[in-house]
Amino acid sequence: QVQLAESGGGLVQAGGSLRLSCAASRSIFNIWTMGWYRQAPGKLRESVATITSRGITNYVNSVKGRFTISRDSAKNTVFLQMNSLKPEDTARYYCNAQSPFSTTNYWGQGSQVTVSS
Numbered sequence: 001q002v003q004l005a006e007s008g009g010g011l012v013q014a015g016g017s018l019r020l021s022c023a024a025s026r027s028i029f030n031i032w033t034m035g036w037y038r039q040a041p042g043k044l045r046e047s048v049a050t051i052t053s054r055g056i057t058n059y060v061n062s063v064k065g066r067f068t069i070s071r072d073s074a075k076n077t078v079f080l081q082m083n084s085l086k087p088e089d090t091a092r093y094y095c096n097a098q099s100p101f102s103t104t105n106y107w108g109q110g111s112q113v114t115v116s117s
Contacts, residue, residue: 002028002106004095009111012085020080020111022095029053029071033098034078036069038091038113045094049080053100063089085115 003025012018020036028034035050049059049069057069066085071078078095095108 002026002032002097004097004106004108006093006095006108006111009093009113011114011116014085014087014115014117016085016115017081017083018085018113019082020093020095020113022078022080022108024076024078024097027073027076028097029073029076029078031100033100034069034071035096035098036078036080037094037096038089039094039110040091043091048093051078082113085113087115087117089113090115 005023008020031053033050033052036048037045038048039045047060048063049067051057051069051071066083068081092110092112094110096105098105
């Protein structure tokens, strides 16, 4: 089992920045792929950014150049730095850990991000 705990969400004006953090209950970053997903009301959950055990990152087109995913393996924490935020970034953001060996994955409880225009 892996517990994931997000923090760092909140309310920000358009153009502002926020940094989300996700602390894992044990050391998994050297094996598992970590990711940030988001879900807005009435919409499907979508992948925002992922980082593999080798440090390869991937972003959804709508956040490229504005968001950065990173990790601190010593602290078992993954981050999502969000700059130039837009109202359409408003959603609940979830941290995810995906095993490379199976379909096993874990989710955090989510952190609300609200961007006002």
